[in-house]
Amino acid sequence: MLYPLRLLYTARRRHSVRSRNSKMCGLLVMKSPVSGLGCFATVHFPRDSAIAEYAGERITHAEAVRRLTRTTGKHISQLDADYYIDGSVGGNETQYINHSCEPNADVMVIDSFMIIFALREILPGEEVTVDYLNSFDHDQTLCLCRTSSCRKS
Numbered sequence: 001m002l003y004p005l006r007l008l009y010t011a012r013r014r015h016s017v018r019s020r021n022s023k024m025c026g027l028l029v030m031k032s033p034v035s036g037l038g039c040f041a042t043v044h045f046p047r048d049s050a051i052a053e054y055a056g057e058r059i060t061h062a063e064a065v066r067r068l069t070r071t072t073g074k075h076i077s078q079l080d081a082d083y084y085i086d087g088s089v090g091g092n093e094t095q096y097i098n099h100s101c102e103p104n105a106d107v108m109v110i111d112s113f114m115i116i117f118a119l120r121e122i123l124p125g126e127e128v129t130v131d132y133l134n135s136f137d138h139d140q141t142l143c144l145c146r147t148s149s150c151r152k153s
């Protein structure tokens, strides 16, 4: 899939501005109706805009497998064929983004950084969700997103 250049530019610019600060502006972690905690927008994100970097510690596949078997390994996401990002180590609000089968955001990799961007307009107060396919939350076998297209697993 190709992404518009405008989006790429926005994502890069935001990253350079925000990478020193683990707290993202525009996002808030609160209790979610989907599951546990969730990541909510506090500002308006236009469609195709970058929301934040999925930040965290960069780890190898072997280390990811090791951490995923522990209860703390719930915020690990695959970056590429070799590397994973553990959002619970040096990460930000994006580690709490829940899975939905009808997501309003998606993840793309730009220059080895995972960028969360808005698939559609997201309004303040809305929970930001991503279709993880193979969810970060490996011990959650039943999806509770309650959307009409939910795959239930």
Ligand SMILES: [Zn+2]
Pocket: 100, 101, 102, 143, 144, 145, 146, 147, 149, 150, 151, 152, 153
């Ligand atoms: Zn679902």
